[in-house]
Amino acid sequence: MGGVGKILKKCLGEMSFNIGGGNIPLSSANQDLQPRLSSKRRVIALNKKDLANPNIMHRWVDYFDSCKQDCLPINAHSRSSVQKLLELVELKLKEKIAKEPTLLVMVVGVPNVGKSALINCIHQIASSRFPVQEKKKRAKVGPLPGVTQDIAGFKIAQRPSIYVLDTPGVLVPTIADIETGLKLALAGSVKDSVVGEERIAQYLLAVLNTRQTPLHWRNVHINTLKELQKETNDKHDYNIKDLLPRRQAPLVASSGHYVEGVAKEVQSALYSTLSEFRGDLEDENELEVLIEKQFEALQKALKISNKANEARIMVSKKFLTLFRAGKLGPFILDDVPIVTSKS
Numbered sequence: 574m575g576g577v578g579k580i581l582k583k584c585l586g587e588m589s590f591n592i593g594g595g596n597i598p599l600s601s602a603n604q605d606l607q608p609r610l611s612s613k614r615r616v617i618a619l620n621k622k623d624l625a626n627p628n629i630m631h632r633w634v635d636y637f638d639s640c641k642q643d644c645l646p647i648n649a650h651s652r653s654s655v656q657k658l659l660e661l662v663e664l665k666l667k668e669k670i671a672k673e674p675t676l677l678v679m680v681v682g683v684p685n686v687g688k689s690a691l692i693n694c695i696h697q698i699a700s701s702r703f704p705v706q707e708k709k710k711r712a713k714v715g716p717l718p719g720v721t722q723d724i725a726g727f728k729i730a731q732r733p734s735i736y737v738l739d740t741p742g743v744l745v746p747t748i749a750d751i752e753t754g755l756k757l758a759l760a761g762s763v764k765d766s767v768v769g770e771e772r773i774a775q776y777l778l779a780v781l782n783t784r785q786t787p788l789h790w791r792n793v794h795i796n797t798l799k800e801l802q803k804e805t806n807d808k809h810d811y812n813i814k815d816l817l818p819r820r821q822a823p824l825v826a827s828s829g830h831y832v833e834g835v836a837k838e839v840q841s842a843l844y845s846t847l848s849e850f851r852g853d854l855e856d857e858n859e860l861e862v863l864i865e866k867q868f869e870a871l872q873k874a875l876k877i878s879n880k881a882n883e884a885r886i887m888v889s890k891k892f893l894t895l896f897r898a899g900k901l902g903p904f905i906l907d908d909v910p911i912v913t914s915k916s
């Protein structure tokens with residue numbers, strides 16, 4: 574943590590946002606920071622809620638409520654969502670606002686959870702509230718972990734002055750267990766090359782299969798088969814229009830459409846391999862056999878040639894990209910802890 578650790582110690586504000594990946598609410602918590610943060614007012618922002626399963630997100634909110642910890646699922650790309658977070662923060666700072674001329678709010682979280690995206694959105698809201706602020710500086714946002722390398726402060730309010738500090742994502746020096754490491758890698762908080770794309774993809778397949786998620790994709794599978802059948806039938810019907818040059822659809826629309834199509838083929842491949850599987854999902858060796866079959870099915874669905882060098886890595890990369898973009902549906906990787914009521 575080095576310099577950042579020192580800065581955290583020196584200038585921990587009156588309040589911190591702990592921003593967590595909406596799909597890893599627990600694994601993205603930095604246990605090393607908990608003692609320092611526990612004396613501060615704190616709101617846990619569960620970001621990327623658009624990529625998380627809403628029902629399970631409700632259960633996470635109930636869990637944090639039961640721990641008396643303020644928490645709010647947000648989408649850092651949505652102004653109205655971030656606006657709600659700011660309202661909660663202002664409410665929590667109400668007492669302090671009356672006493673202090675300057676307040677600091679830190680945004681703390683592991684890499685790639687969306688801290689900079691959140692800061693940028695807060696800055697936009699603040700600029701519209703206080704149009705005479707200094708020239709807007711934007712935090713850098715990127716799909717790879719470790720984009721933020723400096724600490725940047727943004728003034729978001731006057732009288733009292735409230736500064737929001739963006740920080741580089743900080744990971745604990747050693748990750749508690751392999752599964753937490755894999756979840757962090759799957760969420761993009763650890764560079765893929767550190768763990769290896771293939772290993773992350775194998776873990777994702779294991780999680781999807783043991784939760785039987787692909788069985789929910791039956792309708793996608795049926796529709797994909799129907800479309801394939803229709804394409805085969807159409808090929809037999811000669812049409813003069815086929816001879817005319819085709820007008821290209823706009824690039825963005827067509828690539829979006831293409832990605833949706835690929836995602837459906839991937840879902841269909843995983844549905845058929847899992848529904849045909851007669852082994853025991855609890856048995857690691859049998860699960861491995863299934864995953865091996867699924868890699869082959871994914872390779873076909875993703876149209877990656879057998880001859881391609883490193884075909885397996887290409888399959889893994891594409892599969893992970895679809896999952897991380899939410900194209901395989903919303904998902905939360907962490908299980909909600911069971912709260913035992915003290916009677």
Ligand SMILES: Nc1nc2c(ncn2[C@@H]2O[C@H](COP(=O)(O)OP(=O)(O)OP(=O)(O)O)[C@@H](O)[C@H]2O)c(=O)[nH]1
Pocket residue numbers: 620621622623624647648649650682683684685686687688689690691713714715716717718719720721722740741742743
């Ligand atoms: N779908 C979705 N994507 C988001 C959201 N917030 C951020 N992202 C994306 O997540 C990626 C990482 O966002 P950043 O804001 O750079 O994350 P960070 O926590 O500042 O990352 P570091 O600088 O590595 O610490 C980018 O591709 C963002 O566009 C969100 O609410 N929903």
